[in-house]
Amino acid sequence: MQKNLSAEQISHYRTEGYLVLENFVSKPWLDRLNAVTQSFVDLSRKVSTSDKQFDVEPDHSADTPRLRRLNSPVDQHPTYWEFASSSEIVDLAESILGPDIKFHHGKLNFKYPQGGEEVKWHQDIQFWPHTNYDLITIGVYLEEVEEGQGEMGFIPRSQxxxxxxxxxxxxxxxxxxxxxxxxxxxxxxxxxFPTGGAGTVTIHNCRMIHGSYPNDSTKWRPLLLQTYTAADAFAYTDLVRRSPHGEELIRGKAAKWARHDPRPCQVPPTKIGTIFQAQQKESTT
Ligand SMILES: O=C(O)CCC(=O)C(=O)O
Known part of the structure; x- marks a missing residue:
């Protein structure tokens, strides 16, 4: 069954730049995603510093894993790709972007308890500029998120x-x-700063100003993020083509013409690490 957004929800997204759907993702999906995620946390015990697969906090260790991010989960396990490319969240993307959609990239940001670094206010599209701004990121809280748990914040209408x-x-x-x-x-x-039960979904436009505070609570905050583009939005940089799924058409038809928005977009350097590495002034892997 398709899970399309209502006209009112689409209108909220268009005006405010974001949308929240509490407890949207079904329990069977959450159980599968959480099981795979736990296996990657265990795997991360083998690394002491960030690498291509994991971005870890400075005090990460085998005994006490403290992950900031699992990079590009869709390339690490088929469950993440199945979820990103053919689950009910693609229906949400279609409601906003129309029938022709490319997957852009994904990440799993953790925020461990009592720490879990701040993500400073930023806009996404300068990380991966495109010919237009029809790009959205859909975030899924894999566990319940409450106030003070490093939940993501949005500045309404900033897009x-x-x-x-x-x-x-x-x-x-x-x-x-x-x-x-x-x-x-x-x-x-x-x-x-929206909160909600496990499976709560956030959708935000690529121009939206957003960020999050450290996690002061005793619970972690796994947030699975996937970005989609309208098929006629084309990237200026090749950052995402490093993933085999980067720019893969997942619904509808490929575009033969790029659509150009006249508003210019800043371009990042050719080599950038994760947002954590950039914001914390760390060298990239
Ligand atoms: O994990 C978060 O709280 C925010 C992540 C984010 O904004 C990003 O990775 O661009």
């Missing part, structure tokens, strides 16, 4: 406003976040 420069003051170093002086032009006091 309709400016795109920010995500290089540092010198203009030389990519930081992947919006500078404090620029944040003065942003309604951060209007930020919303």
């Amino acid at each position: 309709a406003s400016e795109l920010f420069d995500q290089y540092d003051e010198s203009g030389e170093r990519w930081t992947g976040y919006i500078k404090d002086q620029d944040l003065r032009r942003v309604d951060t006091d209007k930020a919303v």
Whole structure:
């Protein structure tokens, strides 16, 4: 059965730039995703520093794994790919992007208890610029998320406003976040931090300003994120083509013409690591 969004929900996404669907993902899917995720946490005990597969906190260890991210889960296990390419969340993507859709990339961000690093306010599209802005990220909380657990926050309507420069003051170093002086032009006091039970879904536009605070709670916060593009949005950089599934058509027909939005987009350096590495000024793997 298709799980399309209502006209009201689509209108909320278009105006506010984001949408939340509490407890959307079914229990059988959550059970499968959580089982596979646990196996990767166990596998991460073998690494002491970040590598191509895992992005780990500085105090990660075999005894006490503290993962920041499992990179590109769809390339690590078929369950993640099946979920991203043919589960009910693709119906959500279709409701917003139309019938012709490409998968762009995915990641699984964890936020371990009592720590779990902050993700500073940023916009996604400067990480992977495209010919237009019909790109969305669908986040799935694999477990219940409550206030103070590092839940993702959004600044409503910020997708309709400016795109920010995500290089540092010198203009030389990519930081992947919006500078404090620029944040003065942003309604951060209007930020919303949705919470919900396991399977709660967030959808946000690629221009939306979003971020999250550290996780002060005693529970981890696994958040599986997958990004989709309208088939006629084409990437300016080859970052995602490093994954075999990057830019794969998952519904409808391939576009023969690119659609161009006249609003320009900042371009990142050719080599960027994860958002954590950029924001925490770590070297990339
Ligand atoms: O994990 C989070 O809280 C936010 C992640 C995020 O915004 C990103 O990876 O772009």
